[in-house]
Amino acid sequence: MTIVISDQRKWTEVLRRQKLANAERWLTIMENKKDLSGFILSDYDNLLRALETTLENPDSFTLAYQLIQRLNTVVFGFADWDRWLHYLQQALRTCESLQREEEEAHLLTMIARIFLHQGDLDKAKIYFQKSAAKFKDIGDQVNYGKALGKLSNVYVLQDDLVMSEQLCQEALKIAMASEDSFAIGLAYLDLSHIHLKSQNLHEGLVVARKAHDIFTKLGQSKSGVVALINIVSIQAQAGNWAEAESVSTQLMSILDTTADIKSISQLKNNLGIAAFNQGDYAKAETLWQEALQLNTQVQNPTEMANLYNNLGMVYTKLHEWETAESMLQESAKAYQDLGDVYLWANAQDNLAELFEAKGETAVSRQIVERAISVLETAQKSAHRQKLLANMTVRLKKYNSNAPSTPH
Template sequence: MPDKQKKKNLPAGTADSQWALFLEWLNQARDSHKDLDTLLEELRELNVALLDEKEQKLRVSYFERTVEQLLQQCFPNLPDADRIKVQLWKGNAYETFGEWDKALAAYQQVLASGGSGEFAALKSEALVWIGHIQLMQSHARDALRAYEQSLELAKQCGDKKAEANAYHGLAYYHFEHGELGKAIAHWEKALEIAEKLNQTELIAKFTTNLGVAANVQGKWEKALAYYGESLSQVERINDWRGLAETYHNMAMTYADANRWAEAGAYYEKSYRLAKKAGDVRLQALVKLNRVELHMAIGDSRVAEALCNQALRAFVQLDDHLGEADAYKFLGMVNTQKHEWNVAKAHFEKSIQLTRRFKNPLCEAEAHFEFGRMWRKKGRPKSAVKQFEKALALFKQVSAEKEIARVKQEIASLG
């Protein structure tokens, strides 16, 4: 029997049969006369549908091989500008898959393309993505430099969409460093530009982030109003990743307001869409934030399992602040189980990471939960010490609801 026939008879789910499906898609693509953007989006969806995050090496390998063959067979004579767009698209796909080193390499190739003044808008976009990854990896100075260079390029070439994205990057930087006023100002500037351009995807993204900022300020109804505006935008354009992010943020706001049923429903929606989009980091974030739901019903076993799954993902991604958040939640689970020494070690690890990578909001949350651990253990002086540290940090980021909550805890121990 010829090798080709053997492969056709392989059971579904084997590596060879999966690759055969990619080859079948390539054959259809070659005869479809569809444009490049449409085919690239089809390929991304196929890659996610056929291979999950447990098959990461296969996912990346098949993705790379299929893109290469697609370009060779269907678009052998692409203009330079389109080739750079493909490189940028590859970087975005790698970022979604959690392959951050490969994403950075793809974006660097965009920056190296053409002369110094050529393809400025594409280079500006690449710099924003470089900044995002560097910020997630806690390389704050490099991230800020990338965002500033992106804004400079966007203004030089007069591309307003690129300018809006650069302001978004700067807002993200200031938000992560607890500079909420600066973050909001940059997101409002980005939103103003996006609305003038009638860019639905950008309007949704920036509106969602203004909702996140409102949530940190404890303005839950305002946050939910922003998310509602964002949903109406992302649903129009079938932006699954954007929809997953918005659902996730809505769930977090409902959880902060102790509205557990709504939180659980939106976390579930977010997780399904994050898997559909192939977003590894968002899946980990949803798992981690669902921990509070299981703790609320006393299911510490599932809560701890979700923490550990998220922690493994963040370590693999080299996402230090995600790792810090996972340790904080592990400390909370161990507190619920009265495993005091283990909880203490986890809180200390979380605080160490948040302090090292300069995230005052996350550090404040870790100190607060550490204080609650000491209170439950019957050590009021140790609890107050942690609450006072949390209070100073929450004041730094103007988290009004959290400030009130910490003051209430301190007063109860007075």
């Protein structure tokens, strides 16, 4: 005897409830996991299927948002940008229809971070501005300040350090007024990004250490890792090799237990800088190539541009001319696409040094003249003016060594 199921919708709903119960089970497991990164990495596809189920209907949005909160910080390090962006945008649409403004503000921030790491700085700026406005509208001063800090990072990447510092100082003021230690730590961390870019290394080290001390006390290990990476970068650029190596060892012991590809790549990049500045070009090349390989998984345009520039410098030192030129051209193009005038000009300066090393000073002169013309018309800042002064000295050297034209 065949049993006919007359109410298909009933059984569909039963199946959906089972899937939602399974999603709740995954959430409970994540809440109790100490090694969350390792767990998510091992069950990634199952967890995403659970999330998809919760996003199907608005009535399960709360569960969907809880899953997103748990997954986001870890999944972000996997660089699964397109798929994760799709889920976040789907959640945002549901959130807007339900008028869940607090969750909407946080989702806007998450989406902005993806655009930031994809190198789409204009979209990142728009979404951070939206999230800041939303937090302000609902009276959430602490997260409003944090959003301003995140927005300041976009301006750092676009080399608008004046606007970046204004936003960052406002974020710090809000954090201090709210007496929120984590927000204060984030503001100090954001300030360290600005000082790194402007080459104010002493000030950068002070605020990076303040940030790290706060994160350590609060047990905020992920933010602590970012602060340590900035400390390594500052120490390496300042020529404090022993300090850079010491902090790097501490960092690597932490990162070895995570799946944070982006942070490992950044650390290798900073160690490469230390090796290069000590004249160990073979070690620098190895570290930067390893970082570049890792970055192919993360696909962060800013990091890629930085690594291409660094590899271009080391291949210049190793007299591998074609490879050096290719790397520096890639770097310059990437920085131009990102709208970073300073780092574009810096890549041009390195390219001029390459052709000078090859004995092609006429080409070097053309490169420097073009870069100087761009820097002279750009908004003035201390770090741009310093680079402009260095390139002007280089141009004078070329002109003084040029053969005189017979009359």
